[in-house]
Amino acid sequence: MQLVLASGSPRRKELLALLGVDFEVCTSEFPEHPMAGWLPLEQAKYFAREKARCVARVRLQDFILGSDTVIELDGHLLGKPLHLEDARIMLSRLAGRCHHVHTAVAICCQARGIDRVEASTTHVTMKVDVEDVYSRYLASQESLGKAGAYAIQGLGGDLVERIDGDYTTVVGLPLKLVARLLQSVGYPIALDIEELYHRKPYANWHRFAV
Known part of the structure; x- marks a missing residue:
């Protein structure tokens, strides 16, 4: 059985x-x-x-991984x-x-009757808008196409004061949750997930260590 990522997002890939x-x-x-x-x-x-x-x-025999990220304010x-x-x-x-920031992850497999979804939430505190940091960020146009108009893994990391939760949730795919879901349906994960989180091998991850 093949694992399939049902997303064209380069960040999730x-x-x-x-x-x-x-x-x-x-x-x-x-x-x-959006659902009213x-x-x-x-x-x-x-x-x-x-x-x-x-x-x-379409891929009846395979494990399909779907994900969605939303920003909630008030x-x-x-x-x-x-x-x-x-x-x-x-x-x-x-x-x-x-x-x-809520990122939900679903795992489905028609052949095995698997249809599960869970979510991870991270609290993000943004910096106060001083010294035209936000204006310079807007000029970069990185905001376009990003939920909440910023990308924490890019230049948008300069706008974030701190986070409380999983950094990868904010980027768009909470890896601890993904690993747990895959293992729960019998898909093997050989990697040590705690060691991965210790290394933080992704853009800006080290800036928001918790």
Whole structure:
């Protein structure tokens, strides 16, 4: 049985590769439309599971891994900015405050009747907007296409004061959760996950050691 990542995200691909597993990428065609009235965490779980199910219906024998990341501020979802002005508004709302990053992970296998989803949450505290740090970040255009308008693994790491939780959750694929889910369905993980978290071999990970 093959492990398949149901995501075209280069960040998720890079993170999953850190587990030392053999996998393929098959992008899910599930349409992601925000669900009115849903809690952000529940939406992340739903999207992660449906992404995995979409691919599992085609790859019947394989383990399909789906994931979704959302930003929650004051109980509301912050999506991806439509343009730089939208990103500016999002970042101004986040500046100097704490928000939650939820990343849900689903594992499906039609042949084995496996259909599970769990989530990891990390609390992120942003720096106060001083010395035009946010304006310089917006000028880089890294905000575009990023949930909450920042990427902690990139230049957006300069906007973050601290995190409480798993760094890889904020990037988009909580590796401890992924490893536990895979092992629970009989997919072997030879890598020592604690040693991986000690090494922190990903961009900006060492900056936010907890």
